[in-house]
Amino acid sequence: MRVIVIGAGLGGLALANGLRGTGVDVAVYERDASPVIRGQGYRLHLGDVGIDALASVLAPERRAAFVAAAHVPKPRFVRLDPALRVLEEHDFGGRHLSVDRQELRDTLLADVKGLITYGKRLTAFQAEAGQVTACFADGTTAAGDVLVGADGAGSAVRRQYLPHARVVGTGLTQLYGKIPRESAEDLDHVFSAVTGPRHRVVGIALTRDYATLSFSARSEELPSEPHLLRSLVMEMTSGWHPRIRRMLADWREIFPLVLRTSVPVAPWNTTRVTLLGDAAHALSPAGGAGANLALRDAASLAAALTAGHPLIPELRSYEREMIDSGFAAVRASAANGARILGQDPLPS
Template identity: 90%
Template sequence: MIVIGAGLGGLALANGLRGTGVDVAVYERDASPAIRGQGYRLHLGDLGIDALASVLAPERWAAFLAAAHTPKPRFVRLDPALRVLEEHDFGGRHLSVDRQELRDTLLADVKGLVTYGKRLIAFEAEAGHVTACFDDGTTATGDVLVGADGVGSAVRRQHLPHARVVGTGLTQLYGKIPRESAEDLDHVFSAVTGPRHRVVGIALTRDYATFSFSARAEDLPPEPHLLRSLVMEMTYGWHPRIRQMITEWYDVFPLALRTSVPIAPWDTTRVTLLGDAAHAMSPAGGAGANLALRDAAGLAAALAGDRPLIAELRSYEREMIDSGFAAVRASAADGARILGQDPLPAGHEADPVT
């Protein structure tokens, strides 16, 4: 089996297939696992926790769980004066983890299966197998090809050319602040919402707190050196604590937020998708990493099943499509309400692929 992409979903899938008799080869376009920033804190709820526990070796899972941070299970929205506007108690289990630590954990037992510097340019599907073609002229052949290559998926572009990924109209600035600056805001997520949908997001991990700022893309310049001063201008008159956090902000980078547009189920073949390659979404719902891990665990179970391969893949895809696109819609609704995200465009859900 060929997996394109060594992000969270692709590595979780490789872990889930260890010892099942399924041969796995993972191909990653980056030259190494540390060549670019992947973001900071991730939230895992029941769905992601169960999926991660199911794919990791027991001792690896125990070590990861012991090092993870457990926030209070609630979402809190405040105004710029830090008065509480709404609170939601989620219940259940929640972990706040560092993305790189999670990726390192997922890589530890499967690093020998990953080849770096392999950018997919096309695939060729024939009876009984699929061949991946890379930009260095090499190829790889397997009985299944999995696109775990993120929001810009090369696999999706060829496999589902009618599937769209669109901008949300928002840019989010991600960074860190010292943990002690936000100790009393130790929730799953705290959002400080101001005029014109300008939003500060705060969440703690074991070692630091993430601090994000989102606004309409047209309000934020592309020049990184201007971002901090502009955020200070946009938060003029906000509570002094927020202003102080901005002065402590470090390792800041901008990200244009994008989302998939839901489509109808497609015919199942030996090419499939997982995670953001299938259903990228606004971060407003905090569901992306959880769904990628759930997809990986579900696909691992399907590939190790005893039914005919296409039947197993079809069962996996129906669940992945239904729950993935439901989360896309829910995240878009939350993104519109809290962040000022553009409405989700109409898709092609009434036009299934036949």
């Protein structure tokens, strides 16, 4: 069996790891020209789902080294007001890791570098005669028995395969950056959210080497000019606790991200084309679940493709679980995002 994977993000790389050495021929095609052409973001949260998925797809020694080097936060969510008074706390239980996204990506890349071809932007695919052919912008093609869209929220595979499936704006923009770890040592939770008027939110989470600080607000409140972002955030948090103001003054490497979410759709007929991660069920970060779901999808799909059973029933079983749990997480993240961040409701 030959599997064509479109996208070398976390999910696509995890799938390649899960298929490597199983007898399945896997090839990954990535539109970026190289793995270092753009930033990959900062801190990610991994819970039981993501940790178990890594154990499933990675070589044991590589997974053990990665987990041993990761930061372990206290397993709770804390919401505070601008005076830093605690408004609510939730204990999660289970296992939790705070990891650097680039370090996770490097771990997933280490054993599958030779399977990836860069500079390949998918323009279309053709399915016929028990085979799927991917067509790229440079005029080349690649054929396989299965095509997997692991190409994120803007998935070219999904656009052709499920043209009715929508990814929409949440009405929010989030600014991501870093602050010195020592600034937030006593806020070492899975996530701490300082929530102010008009759903303006400062989010804080530690990693081993730094803390991330995010600021969320309605998109219409934030300028498009990057050089104005810090000064505007300082204005929007005027009167907040001096400690938050000091964190914002130390904020660095800031970049904006317009938050989007998929709109759940009904299950589709299973074919030799399938999806994983954000390509199927993009969600806002309010649930902290995106990376975990992508890794879980990859581990589940790898298991389906190597089960040795008829292909379509295995893919159907994978998709049934992926759709149910993925869209449940989309709905939960949307509800949480509406309550805490002021996210727009999911369209019906």
